[in-house]
Amino acid sequence: MQLKKKSAFKLKSRAKKHIRIRKKVFGDTERPRLSVFRSASHIYAQIIDDSTGQTLVEASTMSKEINGSRGSREAAKQVGANLAELAKKKNISSVVFDRGGYLYHGRIQVLADAAREGGLQF
Template identity: 65%
Template sequence: MNVASKRSLARAKRQVRVRRKVKGTQERPRLSVFRSAKHIYAQIIEDSTGRTLVTASTVSKDVAEGQKYTGNVEAAKAVGVAIAKKALEQNIKQVVFDRNGFLYHGRVKALADAARETGLSF
Protein backbone atom coordinates (compact mmCIF):
# COMPACT_ATOMS: atom_id res chain seq x y z
CA MET A 1 0.00 0.00 0.00
CA ASN A 2 1.51 3.30 -1.04
CA VAL A 3 1.64 6.46 1.03
CA ALA A 4 -1.25 8.23 -0.72
CA SER A 5 -3.67 5.38 -0.17
CA LYS A 6 -2.62 5.06 3.49
CA ARG A 7 -3.25 8.76 3.94
CA SER A 8 -6.69 8.62 2.32
CA LEU A 9 -7.59 5.54 4.38
CA ALA A 10 -6.60 7.34 7.58
CA ARG A 11 -8.73 10.35 6.56
CA ALA A 12 -11.69 8.06 5.84
CA LYS A 13 -11.39 6.54 9.32
CA ARG A 14 -11.26 9.99 10.93
CA GLN A 15 -14.23 11.08 8.83
CA VAL A 16 -16.36 8.18 10.06
CA ARG A 17 -15.31 8.80 13.66
CA VAL A 18 -16.17 12.49 13.48
CA ARG A 19 -19.44 11.99 11.57
CA ARG A 20 -20.64 9.55 14.24
CA LYS A 21 -20.72 12.43 16.72
CA VAL A 22 -21.51 15.41 14.51
CA LYS A 23 -25.07 15.72 13.19
CA GLY A 24 -26.68 18.83 11.77
CA THR A 25 -30.17 19.75 12.95
CA GLN A 26 -32.55 22.52 11.99
CA GLU A 27 -31.41 24.60 14.96
CA ARG A 28 -27.70 23.88 14.39
CA PRO A 29 -26.85 22.76 10.85
CA ARG A 30 -23.47 21.21 10.03
CA LEU A 31 -20.64 23.29 8.55
CA SER A 32 -18.68 20.81 6.44
CA VAL A 33 -15.22 21.62 5.06
CA PHE A 34 -13.40 19.93 2.18
CA ARG A 35 -9.95 20.88 1.03
CA SER A 36 -7.98 19.85 -2.02
CA ALA A 37 -4.52 20.93 -3.08
CA LYS A 38 -5.80 23.95 -5.03
CA HIS A 39 -9.16 24.82 -3.44
CA ILE A 40 -11.17 24.77 -0.23
CA TYR A 41 -14.93 24.30 -0.05
CA ALA A 42 -17.41 24.90 2.78
CA GLN A 43 -21.09 24.13 2.96
CA ILE A 44 -23.77 24.29 5.62
CA ILE A 45 -25.97 21.20 5.57
CA GLU A 46 -29.18 20.33 7.37
CA ASP A 47 -28.85 16.58 7.90
CA SER A 48 -32.48 15.90 8.79
CA THR A 49 -33.60 16.77 5.26
CA GLY A 50 -30.24 16.38 3.49
CA ARG A 51 -30.40 19.91 2.08
CA THR A 52 -27.44 22.18 1.52
CA LEU A 53 -28.36 25.61 2.82
CA VAL A 54 -25.26 27.71 2.08
CA THR A 55 -22.07 27.15 0.08
CA ALA A 56 -18.82 29.01 -0.42
CA SER A 57 -15.54 28.01 -2.02
CA THR A 58 -12.46 29.35 -3.70
CA VAL A 59 -13.97 28.25 -7.01
CA SER A 60 -16.75 30.84 -6.72
CA LYS A 61 -15.92 34.14 -8.36
CA ASP A 62 -16.78 36.38 -5.41
CA VAL A 63 -14.18 34.67 -3.20
CA ALA A 64 -11.51 33.97 -5.84
CA GLU A 65 -11.44 37.52 -7.23
CA GLY A 66 -8.89 38.99 -4.85
CA GLN A 67 -6.83 35.81 -4.45
CA LYS A 68 -3.54 35.24 -6.22
CA TYR A 69 -3.54 31.54 -5.24
CA THR A 70 -6.55 29.64 -3.91
CA GLY A 71 -4.79 26.85 -2.00
CA ASN A 72 -3.41 28.81 0.94
CA VAL A 73 -4.47 30.09 4.36
CA GLU A 74 -5.52 33.53 3.08
CA ALA A 75 -7.95 31.94 0.63
CA ALA A 76 -9.33 29.74 3.42
CA LYS A 77 -9.92 32.83 5.55
CA ALA A 78 -11.81 34.44 2.66
CA VAL A 79 -14.02 31.35 2.35
CA GLY A 80 -14.67 31.41 6.10
CA VAL A 81 -15.79 35.03 5.96
CA ALA A 82 -17.97 34.36 2.89
CA ILE A 83 -19.71 31.32 4.39
CA ALA A 84 -20.39 33.18 7.64
CA LYS A 85 -21.85 36.21 5.85
CA LYS A 86 -24.10 34.02 3.69
CA ALA A 87 -25.20 32.04 6.76
CA LEU A 88 -26.06 35.17 8.72
CA GLU A 89 -28.11 36.41 5.75
CA GLN A 90 -30.09 33.14 5.97
CA ASN A 91 -30.51 33.73 9.73
CA ILE A 92 -28.16 30.86 10.68
CA LYS A 93 -26.16 31.87 13.73
CA GLN A 94 -25.09 28.53 15.25
CA VAL A 95 -23.57 25.58 13.43
CA VAL A 96 -21.77 22.34 14.23
CA PHE A 97 -18.28 22.21 12.71
CA ASP A 98 -17.42 19.13 10.66
CA ARG A 99 -13.76 19.03 9.69
CA ASN A 100 -14.57 16.07 7.41
CA GLY A 101 -11.62 13.95 8.53
CA PHE A 102 -9.03 16.65 7.96
CA LEU A 103 -6.74 17.58 10.81
CA TYR A 104 -7.67 20.81 12.57
CA HIS A 105 -4.75 23.01 11.59
CA GLY A 106 -3.66 25.14 8.68
CA ARG A 107 -6.38 25.94 6.18
CA VAL A 108 -9.18 24.15 8.06
CA LYS A 109 -8.39 26.06 11.26
CA ALA A 110 -8.09 29.36 9.34
CA LEU A 111 -11.53 28.86 7.79
CA ALA A 112 -13.08 28.05 11.16
CA ASP A 113 -11.46 31.03 12.91
CA ALA A 114 -12.54 33.42 10.15
CA ALA A 115 -16.12 32.14 10.31
CA ARG A 116 -16.14 32.60 14.10
CA GLU A 117 -14.77 36.14 13.85
CA THR A 118 -17.44 37.04 11.29
CA GLY A 119 -20.28 35.96 13.57
CA LEU A 120 -20.94 32.22 13.43
CA SER A 121 -20.79 30.39 16.73
CA PHE A 122 -19.56 26.82 17.09
Protein backbone atom coordinates in the same frame (compact mmCIF):
# COMPACT_ATOMS: atom_id res chain seq x y z
CA MET B 1 5.71 2.35 -5.85
CA GLN B 2 6.27 3.33 -2.22
CA LEU B 3 4.79 6.80 -2.78
CA LYS B 4 1.52 5.34 -4.06
CA LYS B 5 1.18 3.20 -0.94
CA LYS B 6 1.78 6.18 1.33
CA SER B 7 -0.77 8.41 -0.42
CA ALA B 8 -3.34 5.60 -0.47
CA PHE B 9 -2.79 5.06 3.25
CA LYS B 10 -3.31 8.79 3.94
CA LEU B 11 -6.57 8.79 1.98
CA LYS B 12 -7.85 5.69 3.77
CA SER B 13 -6.94 6.99 7.21
CA ARG B 14 -8.66 10.34 6.52
CA ALA B 15 -11.76 8.49 5.31
CA LYS B 16 -11.80 6.43 8.53
CA LYS B 17 -11.46 9.57 10.64
CA HIS B 18 -14.25 11.25 8.69
CA ILE B 19 -16.60 8.30 9.25
CA ARG B 20 -15.75 8.23 12.96
CA ILE B 21 -16.44 11.97 13.27
CA ARG B 22 -19.69 11.79 11.28
CA LYS B 23 -21.07 9.22 13.73
CA LYS B 24 -20.87 11.87 16.45
CA VAL B 25 -21.57 15.12 14.56
CA PHE B 26 -25.13 15.72 13.35
CA GLY B 27 -26.66 18.98 12.18
CA ASP B 28 -30.35 19.80 12.49
CA THR B 29 -32.52 22.79 11.65
CA GLU B 30 -31.51 24.68 14.80
CA ARG B 31 -27.77 23.96 14.51
CA PRO B 32 -26.80 22.80 11.03
CA ARG B 33 -23.44 21.18 10.27
CA LEU B 34 -20.54 23.18 8.79
CA SER B 35 -18.66 20.69 6.62
CA VAL B 36 -15.18 21.40 5.21
CA PHE B 37 -13.37 19.69 2.32
CA ARG B 38 -9.80 20.50 1.39
CA SER B 39 -8.03 19.60 -1.82
CA ALA B 40 -4.54 20.47 -3.01
CA SER B 41 -5.71 23.53 -4.93
CA HIS B 42 -9.10 24.50 -3.42
CA ILE B 43 -11.08 24.55 -0.19
CA TYR B 44 -14.84 24.05 0.08
CA ALA B 45 -17.23 24.69 2.97
CA GLN B 46 -20.95 24.15 3.23
CA ILE B 47 -23.65 24.35 5.87
CA ILE B 48 -25.90 21.29 5.79
CA ASP B 49 -29.18 20.42 7.50
CA ASP B 50 -28.78 16.66 8.04
CA SER B 51 -32.40 16.12 9.05
CA THR B 52 -33.59 17.13 5.56
CA GLY B 53 -30.34 16.40 3.70
CA GLN B 54 -30.19 19.87 2.17
CA THR B 55 -27.24 22.20 1.70
CA LEU B 56 -28.30 25.58 3.05
CA VAL B 57 -25.20 27.68 2.25
CA GLU B 58 -21.96 26.97 0.40
CA ALA B 59 -18.72 28.81 -0.30
CA SER B 60 -15.48 27.79 -1.94
CA THR B 61 -12.40 29.12 -3.65
CA MET B 62 -14.11 28.28 -6.95
CA SER B 63 -16.55 31.19 -6.48
CA LYS B 64 -15.98 34.55 -8.13
CA GLU B 65 -15.98 36.45 -4.80
CA ILE B 66 -12.72 34.81 -3.70
CA ASN B 67 -9.63 36.56 -5.03
CA GLY B 68 -5.98 35.65 -4.83
CA SER B 69 -4.35 32.29 -4.33
CA ARG B 70 -6.84 29.45 -4.38
CA GLY B 71 -5.34 26.96 -1.95
CA SER B 72 -3.70 29.32 0.51
CA ARG B 73 -4.55 30.39 4.04
CA GLU B 74 -5.68 33.80 2.77
CA ALA B 75 -8.16 32.10 0.45
CA ALA B 76 -9.41 29.92 3.34
CA LYS B 77 -9.94 33.08 5.40
CA GLN B 78 -11.97 34.63 2.57
CA VAL B 79 -14.06 31.45 2.25
CA GLY B 80 -14.81 31.47 5.99
CA ALA B 81 -15.81 35.13 5.96
CA ASN B 82 -17.92 34.65 2.83
CA LEU B 83 -19.66 31.63 4.37
CA ALA B 84 -20.46 33.55 7.56
CA GLU B 85 -21.90 36.42 5.53
CA LEU B 86 -24.12 34.09 3.49
CA ALA B 87 -25.22 32.30 6.67
CA LYS B 88 -26.29 35.61 8.24
CA LYS B 89 -28.52 36.26 5.22
CA LYS B 90 -30.21 32.88 5.82
CA ASN B 91 -30.58 33.62 9.58
CA ILE B 92 -28.09 30.92 10.62
CA SER B 93 -26.14 31.95 13.70
CA SER B 94 -25.04 28.68 15.30
CA VAL B 95 -23.51 25.60 13.63
CA VAL B 96 -21.78 22.32 14.45
CA PHE B 97 -18.25 22.15 12.99
CA ASP B 98 -17.29 19.05 10.98
CA ARG B 99 -13.59 19.15 10.13
CA GLY B 100 -13.97 16.25 7.70
CA GLY B 101 -11.21 14.05 9.10
CA TYR B 102 -8.56 16.76 8.72
CA LEU B 103 -6.48 18.05 11.61
CA TYR B 104 -7.72 21.31 13.12
CA HIS B 105 -4.65 23.11 11.81
CA GLY B 106 -3.60 25.32 8.92
CA ARG B 107 -6.27 26.15 6.35
CA ILE B 108 -9.03 24.37 8.32
CA GLN B 109 -8.28 26.43 11.43
CA VAL B 110 -8.06 29.69 9.47
CA LEU B 111 -11.43 29.01 7.81
CA ALA B 112 -13.04 28.23 11.18
CA ASP B 113 -11.59 31.36 12.82
CA ALA B 114 -12.80 33.56 9.94
CA ALA B 115 -16.29 32.06 10.20
CA ARG B 116 -16.30 32.78 13.94
CA GLU B 117 -15.18 36.36 13.34
CA GLY B 118 -18.00 36.69 10.82
CA GLY B 119 -20.56 35.85 13.49
CA LEU B 120 -21.04 32.07 13.39
CA GLN B 121 -21.02 30.37 16.78
CA PHE B 122 -19.48 26.92 17.28
